[in-house]
Amino acid sequence: QDKPQPWLPSLITETPQQGFELAVKLARKGVTSTQSNKEVLFRERDKYSNDAEHLMMASQVIALHYQTIAAANNYWR
Amino acid sequence: QDKPQPWLPSLITETPQQGFELAVKLARKGVTSTQSNKEVLFRERDKYSNDAEHLMMASQVIALHYQTIAAANNYWR
Amino acid sequence: QDKPQPWLPSLITETPQQGFELAVKLARKGVTSTQSNKEVLFRERDKYSNDAEHLMMASQVIALHYQTIAAANNYWR
Amino acid sequence: QDKPQPWLPSLITETPQQGFELAVKLARKGVTSTQSNKEVLFRERDKYSNDAEHLMMASQVIALHYQTIAAANNYWR
Amino acid sequence: QDKPQPWLPSLITETPQQGFELAVKLARKGVTSTQSNKEVLFRERDKYSNDAEHLMMASQVIALHYQTIAAANNYWR
Amino acid sequence: QDKPQPWLPSLITETPQQGFELAVKLARKGVTSTQSNKEVLFRERDKYSNDAEHLMMASQVIALHYQTIAAANNYWR
Numbered sequence: 001q002d003k004p005q006p007w008l009p010s011l012i013t014e015t016p017q018q019g020f021e022l023a024v025k026l027a028r029k030g031v032t033s034t035q036s037n038k039e040v041l042f043r044e045r046d047k048y049s050n051d052a053e054h055l056m057m058a059s060q061v062i063a064l065h066y067q068t069i070a071a072a073n074n075y076w077r
Numbered sequence: 078q079d080k081p082q083p084w085l086p087s088l089i090t091e092t093p094q095q096g097f098e099l100a101v102k103l104a105r106k107g108v109t110s111t112q113s114n115k116e117v118l119f120r121e122r123d124k125y126s127n128d129a130e131h132l133m134m135a136s137q138v139i140a141l142h143y144q145t146i147a148a149a150n151n152y153w154r
Numbered sequence: 155q156d157k158p159q160p161w162l163p164s165l166i167t168e169t170p171q172q173g174f175e176l177a178v179k180l181a182r183k184g185v186t187s188t189q190s191n192k193e194v195l196f197r198e199r200d201k202y203s204n205d206a207e208h209l210m211m212a213s214q215v216i217a218l219h220y221q222t223i224a225a226a227n228n229y230w231r
Numbered sequence: 232q233d234k235p236q237p238w239l240p241s242l243i244t245e246t247p248q249q250g251f252e253l254a255v256k257l258a259r260k261g262v263t264s265t266q267s268n269k270e271v272l273f274r275e276r277d278k279y280s281n282d283a284e285h286l287m288m289a290s291q292v293i294a295l296h297y298q299t300i301a302a303a304n305n306y307w308r
Numbered sequence: 309q310d311k312p313q314p315w316l317p318s319l320i321t322e323t324p325q326q327g328f329e330l331a332v333k334l335a336r337k338g339v340t341s342t343q344s345n346k347e348v349l350f351r352e353r354d355k356y357s358n359d360a361e362h363l364m365m366a367s368q369v370i371a372l373h374y375q376t377i378a379a380a381n382n383y384w385r
Numbered sequence: 386q387d388k389p390q391p392w393l394p395s396l397i398t399e400t401p402q403q404g405f406e407l408a409v410k411l412a413r414k415g416v417t418s419t420q421s422n423k424e425v426l427f428r429e430r431d432k433y434s435n436d437a438e439h440l441m442m443a444s445q446v447i448a449l450h451y452q453t454i455a456a457a458n459n460y461w462r
Contacts (some may be wrong), residue, residue, distance in 0.1 A: 006400065006402050007402065008400070008401045008402040008405055009400070009401070009402075010401060010461065011401050011455065011460050011461065012460075012462070015083065015085070015086070016085045016086070016087060016088050017083050017084065017085040017086075020085055020103070020106065020110075021110075024107075024110050024111070026405070026448070026451070027444055027448065028444075029405065030409075030443065030444025030445070030447040030448060031440045031441065031443070031444045033405075033406075033409050033447070034409075034433075034434055034440055034443040034444070034447075035434045035435070035440055040434070040435055044435070044436070044437040044440060045437075047437045048111075048437035048438070048440075048441065049111055049112045049117070050112070050117055050121070051121070051437075052121040052122075052124045052125035052128075052131050053125070053130075053131060053134070053438075054437050054438060054441060055108045055111055055112055055121060055125075056108065056125065056131060056134040056135060056138065057134070057438070057441040057442070057445070058107065058108070058111040058441060059104055059105075059107025059108045059111070059138045060107070060134070060137065060138045060141065060445065061441065061444045061445045061448050062107040062110070062111075063103070063104065063107060063138050063141035063142050063145075064141060064445065064448035064449060064452065065448050065451070066103070066142070066145060067141065067144060067145045067452060068448075068451060068452045068455045068460075070088065070145045070148075070149060071145075071148070071455075071456070071460065072455060072460035072461075072462070075088050075089075075145075075148065075149035076087065076088065076149075077089070077149070092160065092162070092163070093162045093163070093164060093165050094160050094161065094162040094163075097162055097180070097183065097187075098187075101184075101187050101188070125188075126188055126189045126194070127189070127194055127198070128198070129198040129199075129201045129202035129205075129208050130202070130207075130208060130211070132185045132188055132189055132198060132202075133185065133202065133208060133211040133212060133215065134211070135184065135185070135188040136181055136182075136184025136185045136188070136215045137184075137211070137214065137215045137218065139184040139187070139188075140180070140181065140184060140215050140218035140219050140222075141218060143180070143219070143222060144218065144221065144222045147165065147222045147225075147226060148222075148225070152165050152166075152222075152225065152226035153164065153165065153226075154166070154226070169237065169239070169240070170239045170240070170241060170242050171237050171238065171239040171240075174239055174257070174260065174264075175264075178261075178264050178265070202265075203265055203266045203271070204266070204271055204275070205275065206275040206276075206278045206279035206282075206285050207279070207284075207285060207288070209262045209265055209266055209275060209279075210262065210279065210285060210288040210289060210292065211288070212261065212262070212265040213258055213259075213261025213262045213265070213292045214261070214288070214291065214292045214295065216261040216264070216265075217257070217258065217261060217292050217295035217296050217299075218295060220257070220296070220299060221295065221298060221299045224242065224299045224302075224303060225302070229242050229243075229299075229302065229303035230241065230242065230303075231243070231303070246314065246316070246317070247316045247317070247318060247319050248314050248315065248316040248317070251316055251334070251337065251341075252341075255338075255341050255342075279342075280342055280343045280348070281343070281348055281352070282352065283352040283353075283355045283356035283359075283362050284356070284361075284362060284365070286339045286342055286343055286352060286356075287339065287356065287362060287365040287366060287369065288365070289338065289339070289342040290335055290336075290338025290339045290342070290369045291338070291365070291368065291369045291372065293338040293341070293342075294334070294335065294338060294369050294372035294373050294376075295372060297334070297373070297376060298372065298375060298376045301319065301376045301379075301380060302379070306319050306320075306376075306379065306380035307318065307319065308320070308380070323391065323393070323394070324393045324394070324395060324396050325391050325392065325393040325394075328393055328411070328414065328418075329418075332415075332418050332419075356419075357419055357420045357425070358420070358425055358429070359429070360429040360430075360432045360433035360436075360439050361433070361438075361439060361442070363416045363419055363420055363429060363433075364416065364433065364439060364442040364443060364446065365442070366415065366416070366419040367412055367413075367415025367416045367419070367446045368415070368442070368445065368446045368449065370415040370418070370419075371411070371412065371415060371446050371449035371450050371453075372449060374411070374450070374453060375449065375452065375453045378396065378453045378456075378457060379456070383396050383397075383453075383456065383457035384395065384396065385397070385457070
């Protein structure tokens with residue numbers, strides 16, 4: 001198994017809300033897996049979290065991951 | 078369970094229209110989960126809600142969430 | 155039920171073409187649910203309906219909604 | 232039925248290639264249903280068909296519609 | 309049948325890798341079906357293949373087509 | 386079979402986390418299959434990995450591939 005504690009053990013969550021929080025985490029992970037340099041991340045995070053277009057793009061990536069997680073949890077039906 | 082009242086108890090809605098309203102809510106939540114600072118949100122909301130491209134991006138994120146919610150409700154068939 | 159006549163009673167349509175028209179309606183609704191001010195909408199509509207990039211973005215949102223509606227109607231098979 | 236000859240009688244095509252051609256048609260229809268003014272369409276078409284970013288966006292909308300059509304045809308299996 | 313040799317006889321491929329190559333082909337076809345003029349294509353290809361944003365958009369269109377092809381091949385399970 | 390060792394033998398992974406890593410690999414492959422020139426790739430990688438918008442686009446492509454891989458693995462249920 002992965003030596004360090006796995007950051008994504010499962011896609012299953014108890015509630016739709018926890019599923020949304022996991023989608024936010026995956027969207028962020030998509031950024032940090034492309035750029036791991038903390039300084040760059042902080043500088044860019046400050047930039048994108050203060051700009052409408054980037055906030056919208058973040059919301060879009062979260063929506064894509066939420067599709068995956070909702071399907072994985074059979075829509076918590 | 079989450080101490081504060083959960084904002085997303087379920088993906089199930091009675092009608093397609095209520096499903097659309099939930100999709101709008103999720104699209105907004107994607108923005109506020111990235112940026113929680115009220116001032117920034119108001120400033121940016123004023124900007125994006127007055128610009129064609131941003132309005133289109135908002136509509137796109139709503140469309141992605143609507144896919145998820147419609148599938149969760151089996152298309153209200 | 156919703157007091158005013160519901161604008162989205164169902165995702166079911168008789169034909170693929172009516173399904174496409176419903177997708178166009180949902181794409182527009184995504185814009186007006188973010189910005190309800192008529193003046194802003196007219197000003198921005200004039201802008202985006204005369205610009206290639208915005209016309210393409212509109213077509214993309216329609217395509218996303220058409221996926222949902224086509225699945226809801228089992229592809230009118 | 233629709234008085235004028237329907238432009239989208241069905242999503243079913245004989246081959247994957249015809250399915251791709253239908254996706255191109257739907258992507259274009261998404262533009263013309265937002266802007267029906269021929270002059271604007273010609274002017275903008277000239278602009279977007281000569282620009283890498285717009286050509287890429289067109290290809291993206293075609294890809295979304297192709298997903299729908301391929302699923303409708305059960306991937307021509 | 310189409311007189312010229314069909315360029316897309318089937319979505320079925322032997323391996324996930326061949327499926328990816330077919331997705332690249334479909335993404336390109338989406339561009340050339342919008343703009344068939346060779347000169348424009350070469351000029352724009354030179355532009356987009358040297359620009360991060362365009363390379364990213366190309367990767368996105370490939371990802372959309374790969375979804376379709378992977379589903380068509382039942383994920384090569 | 387492909388002479389050189391296939392870079393994509395399968396979509397199946399043991400864990401959701403390995404699935405995410407494969408999605409990152411596919412997103413990158415989408416770029417390198419469009420532009421194989423190493424110098425251009427390094428120059429552009431340096432550019433996009435230091436810019437909020439491009440980092441967001443990369444995360445979006447990863448999210449699309451993750452949808453495919455998660456479905457291929459039946460969400461690791």
